[in-house]
Amino acid sequence: MIRMKIAFVLRLTDDFSGQCIRKKKFLFSIGDRVVHPVEKEEGLYIFLEPQEPETRVWIEGTDYYPCSVLIQKKLLDPEEPVADIRLYGRPGKSFPYTCGLLTGAVEKSEKGFPVEVYAKRTKPTGLTFKEYRAVEGAHWLFFQGFTKENLLGRPYVLGKGKDASVFVLTEKRGINEYRAEPEGKPPDRIRSGTPLERIYRSVTDTAGAYAIPVESGEESLITEVMILQYRTPT
Incomplete structure (x- = not known):
């Protein structure tokens, strides 16, 4: 055999x-x-x-x-x-999730297009950053506050602009203790009290146009779309 x-x-x-x-x-x-x-x-x-x-x-x-x-x-x-x-989903008739669609275009990018973009959800998660720990190669985040939302598996950001740290929460321990998978630099220099923000991501076309899947209703509330600083599509 x-x-x-x-x-x-x-x-x-x-x-x-x-x-x-x-x-x-x-x-x-x-x-x-x-x-x-x-x-x-x-x-x-x-x-x-x-x-x-x-x-x-x-x-x-x-x-x-x-x-x-x-x-x-x-x-x-x-x-x-x-x-x-x-x-990144390309919403259409066969896209399996109900969502709103945030559309627009990025005017310019230093590295050209296409480029990955993100937008912050307007609804707060209810949590703020407290502490970061690196334990045996794993990244652990401790938060303050309260949320009923299931945060696992979705992308989030702490901080702004080039100092922003983007990651996915993959595991929960205790009340507000989460394991994170950073996508770029780890959140080891974030100021205590920084809000944990849910983000939506997508990629532009070669002209800079984007169509980002967001929770229904958010497409009319979000006013800013930003370029992900940590990577560009390959």
Whole structure:
């Protein structure tokens, strides 16, 4: 019997909802080759050996903007080599989530277009930053305040402009203790009392136009859309 060895696994997540994307068709390419990973019902895509230590995968889907991701096998858990990939929704008739749509255009970008953008939700989370701790390579945030909202799986920001720290909350312990996955610099220099703000993200087209999925009603309340400082699409 021939046993196939797993190189890595991609778990595709909808950035707006924080939910794993299931029952959607995607096209995967590595270099000039279209590849066919093993698809699991729970939304996992298994890539088998042989693969390079660093593999760039191009992902395309009808309801999501295409993206390119660099998978570095040395950074993955050898026992469970799963890489979480967040995709920006392209709302339409088959987009699986009810949402409003914030549309407009970025006038200029130093690095040109396309560029990733975000907008802050006007409704507060109810939490403010208290303390940051790095424990065995993990990032933990402690907050003050109270919220009934489930914060896990969605993107947030602490701070403003180039000092902003963007991250996803992935685990909760205690009342206001969360594990975070920073997307850029960690929130280790944030001032105590800074509000935790929910954000919505997307990517512009080559002319700077955007259409960002937001919670219904927010599209008429949000007045500012900003460029993500920590990265640009590849």
